[in-house]
Amino acid sequence: MLRTINFMGVRNFAFGVTVFLTLLALFSWFHKGLNYGLDFTGGTLIELTYEKPADVTLVRSELVKAGYHEAIVQSFGATTDLLVRMPGEDPQLGHQVAEALQKVGGDNPAQVKRVEFVGPQVGEELRDQGGLGMLMALGGILIYLAFRFQWKFAVGAIVSLIHDVIVTVGILSFFQITFDLTVLAAVLAIIGYSLNDTIVVFDRVRENFRVLRKASLIENINISTTQTLLRTMATSISTLLAIVALLFFGGDNLWGFSIALFVGVLAGTYSSIYIANVVLIWLNLNSEDLIPTVSTEKEVDERP
Numbered sequence: 001m002l003r004t005i006n007f008m009g010v011r012n013f014a015f016g017v018t019v020f021l022t023l024l025a026l027f028s029w030f031h032k033g034l035n036y037g038l039d040f041t042g043g044t045l046i047e048l049t050y051e052k053p054a055d056v057t058l059v060r061s062e063l064v065k066a067g068y069h070e071a072i073v074q075s076f077g078a079t080t081d082l083l084v085r086m087p088g089e090d091p092q093l094g095h096q097v098a099e100a101l102q103k104v105g106g107d108n109p110a111q112v113k114r115v116e117f118v119g120p121q122v123g124e125e126l127r128d129q130g131g132l133g134m135l136m137a138l139g140g141i142l143i144y145l146a147f148r149f150q151w152k153f154a155v156g157a158i159v160s161l162i163h164d165v166i167v168t169v170g171i172l173s174f175f176q177i178t179f180d181l182t183v184l185a186a187v188l189a190i191i192g193y194s195l196n197d198t199i200v201v202f203d204r205v206r207e208n209f210r211v212l213r214k215a216s217l218i219e220n221i222n223i224s225t226t227q228t229l230l231r232t233m234a235t236s237i238s239t240l241l242a243i244v245a246l247l248f249f250g251g252d253n254l255w256g257f258s259i260a261l262f263v264g265v266l267a268g269t270y271s272s273i274y275i276a277n278v279v280l281i282w283l284n285l286n287s288e289d290l291i292p293t294v295s296t297e298k299e300v301d302e303r304p
Contacts, residue, residue: 003226004222004223004226005222005225005226005229006222007221007222007225007226007273007274007277008218008221008222008277008278008281011274011277011278011281014274014278015274015278018163018271018274018275021167021170022163022166022167022170024170025166025167025169025170025171025173025174026166026170027170028170028171028173028174029166029169029170029173032173032174032176033173034169034172034173034179035172035173035176035177035178035179036178036179036180037085037178037179037180037181037183037256038072038085038086038087038180039180039181040130040179040180041087042087043085043086043087043117044085044086044093044097044115044116044117045083045084045085045114045115045116045117046083046084046085046086046097046098046112046114046115046116047081047082047083047084047112047113047114047115048081048082048083048084048098048101048110048111048112048113049080049081049082049110049111049113050080050081050082050108050109050110050111051080051108051109052080052107052108053079053080054075054079054080054081054082054108054110056073056074056075056082059073059082059084059101060073062100062101063084063097063100063101066097066100068086068097068100070086070087071084071085071086071097072084072085072086072252074251074252074253075251081113082110084097084101093117095112095115098110098112098115130181130184133188134165134184134187134188134191137188137191138158138161138162138191141154141157141158141161141191141195142154142155142157142158145157145158145199149202149203149206150285150289150290152279152280152283152285152289153202153206153280153285155279155283156198156202156275156276156277156278156279156280156283157195157198157199157202157276159275159276159279160194160198160268160271160272160275160276160279161191161194161195161198161271163267163271163275164190164191164194164264164267164268164271165187165190165191167263167267168187168190168260168263168264168267169187171259171263172256172259172260172263175259177255177256177259177260178256179256180256182253182254182256182257183256183257183260185257186256186257186258186260186261186264187260187264189261189264190260190261190264190265190267190268193239193264193265193268194264194267194268194271194272197232197235197236197268197269197272198268198271198272198276200228200231200232200272201224201225201228201232201272201273201276201277202276204224204225204227204228205220205221205224205277205280205285206290207224208220208223208224209287209290213287217280217281217284217285217286218281221277221280221281225273225277232269232272232273236265236266236269239265240262240265240266243258243261243262243265244262246258246261247259247262
């Protein structure tokens with residue numbers, strides 16, 4: 001039989017760590033702010049095609065020599081296609097960059113397929129819609145868990161998810177990692193991952209209320225968390241291995257995405273144990289909360 005680990009024995013210390021990390025993340029978020037990418041700030045997008053496979057490093061160095069130090073160069077589709085992103089509010093900037101690349105093309109000249117300018121207003125709308133989508137996701141999760149489990153479980157899950165998002169975004173802000181649409185997608189993926197981890201523990205806690213009738217809530221949580229620990233560790237480690245592969249082999253384009261996922265998976269694994277469960281203790285969850293309300297009817301004594 002698996003030895004029960006006393007996870008909740010250090011819950012006060014874990015709470016202190018949680019408060020410290022959350023406050024530090026919020027301070028960085030509001031003090032430094034986020035390093036928004038072109039998707040949110042606006043800028044110019046240039047799609048180029050070459051006769052031969054293009055060298056991303058060479059193109060990037062050519063742009064730096066031409067004075068465009070903030071240009072982002074990435075492969076796009078085939079090996080002969082490149083995508084160049086640049087900040088700036090000048091609609092003619094794209095054509096100027098394209099002309100500079102065509103002049104230094106040598107035996108592999110560049111041909112411009114399209115030039116698009118995204119204004120700051122469009123970027124601001126994307127940022128607002130992304131934040132609104134995140135809030136709607138959290139609201140939907142709260143409603144689902146309140147019906148699927150019980151409102152105390154829903155509160156615990158939402159608090160842990162908010163912690164995961166704040167810590168992840170705070171670290172991105174502290175290191176000034178570019179926050180673009182791919183990073184926003186990673187944050188939304190973190191919400192789904194952390195929620196899944198939390199629901200597995202919650203479901204076992206609920207089931208153990210029926211099996212361990214004499215156990216206290218803390219004992220129930222320790223036993224339930226221990227029973228799901230192997231599953232949690234296997235899922236987290238396998239996910240982190242895939243993310244590490246993206247960090248090393250995904251290139252610059254997936255760097256922010258990978259960092260956000262890496263931090264989010266670690267925060268989600270921690271919060272499913274030491275935040276979601278602790279909230280259940282604070283709210284004093286008991287077996288009566290899980291008993292459905294049954295309407296009683298008066299029995300009518302019918303006599304012949």
